[in-house]
Amino acid sequence: MASIAIFNFTPVYDNGQWKNLHYYNSIILAFKKRGHNVCSFITNEILCDPWNGNNVSISKEADNSVEIKLKKFKPDLIISFNNSKPRFVEKFDCPIVIAEADTAQYFSEQYLIKENVDRYHFFYFTNNGLNQIANRFNASKKRIFYIENATSIKSKQISKVNEISFIGTLYNCRFDHINLKNKKSAAYLNYITAKERKEILLSLKDYQLKIYTNKVPDTYYDLRNLNKISKKLTFETSHIEKIMNQSLISLNHSHKQAKNQGYSWRVLDILASNSILITEESNLLIKKFGKNIRKQFYSSVLDVRKVCKYFLDNKNANIDLIAEQNEIIDKFFRWEDRIKKIEDIFGLKSEKNKENSIINFRIKKNLKPTLMISLILRFTKYKKKHIHKKKFLHLLKFLHLLKFVHLLKEIFIKFIMIIKTKNFIMYKFCVKLKYFRHLKNSKHHY
Numbered sequence: 028m029a030s031i032a033i034f035n036f037t038p039v040y041d042n043g044q045w046k047n048l049h050y051y052n053s054i055i056l057a058f059k060k061r062g063h064n065v066c067s068f069i070t071n072e073i074l075c076d077p078w079n080g081n082n083v084s085i086s087k088e089a090d091n092s093v094e095i096k097l098k099k100f101k102p103d104l105i106i107s108f109n110n111s112k113p114r115f116v117e118k119f120d121c122p123i124v125i126a127e128a129d130t131a132q133y134f135s136e137q138y139l140i141k142e143n144v145d146r147y148h149f150f151y152f153t154n155n156g157l158n159q160i161a162n163r164f165n166a167s168k169k170r171i172f173y174i175e176n177a178t179s180i181k182s183k184q185i186s187k188v189n190e191i192s193f194i195g196t197l198y199n200c201r202f203d204h205i206n207l208k209n210k211k212s213a214a215y216l217n218y219i220t221a222k223e224r225k226e227i228l229l230s231l232k233d234y235q236l237k238i239y240t241n242k243v244p245d246t247y248y249d250l251r252n253l254n255k256i257s258k259k260l261t262f263e264t265s266h267i268e269k270i271m272n273q274s275l276i277s278l279n280h281s282h283k284q285a286k287n288q289g290y291s292w293r294v295l296d297i298l299a300s301n302s303i304l305i306t307e308e309s310n311l312l313i314k315k316f317g318k319n320i321r322k323q324f325y326s327s328v329l330d331v332r333k334v335c336k337y338f339l340d341n342k343n344a345n346i347d348l349i350a351e352q353n354e355i356i357d358k359f360f361r362w363e364d365r366i367k368k369i370e371d372i373f374g375l376k377s378e379k380n381k382e383n384s385i386i387n388f389r390i391k392k393n394l395k396p397t398l399m400i401s402l403i404l405r406f407t408k409y410k411k412k413h414i415h416k417k418k419f420l421h422l423l424k425f426l427h428l429l430k431f432v433h434l435l436k437e438i439f440i441k442f443i444m445i446i447k448t449k450n451f452i453m454y455k456f457c458v459k460l461k462y463f464r465h466l467k468n469s470k471h472h473y
Contacts, residue, residue, distance in 0.1 A: 028378040029370075030064045032102040034112040035128065036077040037069050038196075039241055039262045044389070045071045049264040050292055051108070053179035055385055057362035061370070062379040066100045066386040068093060070111040073390070077111050079133040084113055089390055096388050104373055106150075110134040117146060122373055126150035126174070130284065131159045132213075140164050148372075150174040153289040154311065172372055177362040178295040179264060182353045183272045185301075190235035190339055192274035192302075194261055194293060198224060199244040216283040224280050226328045228255075231278075231335060239270060271300035275342065276335055279306040299356040303338050303345040305331070316355055319348060 033055060039046045047055075047069060058065045070077040073089050084090045090113055102121050105112075108128040112135075116123065125134065125147050134140065140147065141164050149160045149171040161168050198221030225246065228238060232253055239261035243251055250256055261267060271277050277297040281290055290309055297304040298316070306312070308324045323338075325331040338345055370377055 028062050028064065028381050028383060029103040029373075029375040030066070030100055031058050032066045032068065032097060032100060032105045033108075034068045034070050034106070034116070035108040036111045037071060037262075039260060040071075041260050041262070045069045046260075046262055047387075048262050049179075049267050049296075052264055053177075053362055054365075056179065057177075057366050059383055059385050060363060060379075061366045062377045062381060062383055063366075063375070064100075064383045064386075066096065066102070066388060068112075068388045070113075073113055074111065076135075078109065078135070079129075080111075080135050082110075082112060082114050082136050082139075089113075090115060092390060093388065096386075100386065103375065104369075110136060110140060114139075117143070122148055124148045124150055127152055127156055131156065131163050137163070145170075148172065152176045172368075174365055174368060175360075176289075176292045176295055177360045177365050178292070178299045178356060179362055180268050180271065180296040180299040182299060182301040182349070183268070185269070185272050187273055187275050189237045189270075189274040191231055191276045191278055191305075191335060192237050192239065192270055193228060193278040193280075194239045194267060194270060195224075195280070195291075197238070197240045197242065197244055197247050197256075199246055213284070220280075220283045223328060227278070227280055227331050230328060230332050234335065234339070237270075237274075267296065268300065271297055271302045274302045275345070276305050276338055277302040278331075278335075279304060281307060295356065295360050298352045299360070301349060301353075303349060304352070305334055305338070315359075316352055319351065323348070 033051070035047070035051050037045055037047050037051070039048060047067065051067070055065050055067055073084055073093055074080070075083050075085055093113055094115055097116070097119060102119060104122050104124065105116060105119060106124045106126055107116070108126050110125045123146060125140065127150060130153055131151075144164050144166050147166070147170070149166060151157060151160055151171065151173060152175050153159075157168060157171055157173065160166055160171050198217060228236070228250060232250065232255060236255050238250065238256045239259075240256065241260055241262070243256055247256065259266075261270065277300065279291055279294050279297060281294075290306070290311060294304060294306060294312070304320075304323050306324060308321075308326055312320050322344075323334070325334045367377075369375070
């Protein structure tokens with residue numbers, strides 16, 4: 028039996044708490060089923076900028092709480108998705124894995140990974156992940172391991188409620204200040220993904236379509252007005268499993284950055300369910316699931332409706348495809364098999380007969396960071412290469428002063444709403460103070 032600490036970011040904030048995605052919970056549960064203890068840390072509670080950012084902690088108190096918990100837990104292995112973790116974690120005397128949640132270009136504090144690259148092992152699942160990690164961080168390929176994605180979803184025979192369901196992010200498809208000529212930029216890829224995703228969903232509005240997401244941009248007013256978007260947050264495994272199994276068709280539309288690199292982990296969830304997957308063309312899926320899966324591909328926005336209509340009109344055609352894909356999932360794409368591989372890599376012993384546990388670490392005052400914090404962090408990262416250090420620090424002070432003035436106005440306007448809306452206004456102020464103080468006193472400037 029080993030003790031595994033897992034750090035990851037989540038986009039889900041519900042009922043006053045950050046909640047883990049089904050993806051991470053499935054991995055955590057698989058470790059437990061293999062006979063290991065797991066301690067789960069959601070980094071939104073600990074770091075100011077927990078995704079593709081700088082691992083600057085919200086407070087010393089947050090750091091101390093995590094460190095005390097880790098020392099008591101005595102981890103044999105630490106897994107940090109996208110390198111989102113407190114900086115002090117490096118001093119723990121056990122292997123540390125940086126695992127892909129997104130491709131390597133979105134890992135946090137990449138310059139620190141380069142400076143201490145031999146401290147880490149790496150897990151990747153994308154098609155070119157090995158070369159990306161090796162080249163970006165000068166990492167030895169002997170320390171980089173292919174841990175393919177898997178699923179915990181089970182196929183169940185339940186009544187069908189939706190003709191078509193879609194679970195995923197609804198990106199805002201505005202294109203202000205985007206250079207549409209630079210087709211390799213992240214901004215362009217985000218815009219094209221958002222535009223296609225909205226067009227695909229709109230093309231299916233005449234069907235019994237239900238969309239499950241965690242945030243609805245104002246550009247999706249039409250679909251929301253047609254009651255096509257569920258009001259319930261979707262992140263728990265049991266809920267996702269139910270949605271897929273009660274849908275005739277489960278739609279997938281991957282982000283453009285994944286083209287020829289991989290596919291959404293939700294694809295495997297759908298293929299494990301009693302729903303037929305409809306997704307974009309993918310040579311990777313043909314290699315994994317055979318030529319028959321081509322019938323489930325669409326080539327364009329206009330083609331989606333045609334493919335969906337065929338499977339809705341020919342429901343019997345779904346049965347054999349679903350059975351074949353369920354069988355492949357059960358043989359090759361279960362998380363327990365991935366955990367076995369991780370055990371082999373690090374010499375971890377599985378002891379299923381012994382009592383084990385999952386510890387979900389939570390900060391006592393679980394408060395939600397604001398969008399403005401994220402915007403300021405993005406701005407500082409954009410400017411870091413173009414501004415001299417002294418000028419940069421002066422700029423931060425100026426921004427901080429502007430935010431302080433704005434905050435006083437915000438407090439005055441919203442004071443009466445504090446208890447009712449729980450906007451945590453003072454928290455916004457304190458986090459900004461903490462972030463810029465840490466940034467100024469940091470050994471490295473950004």
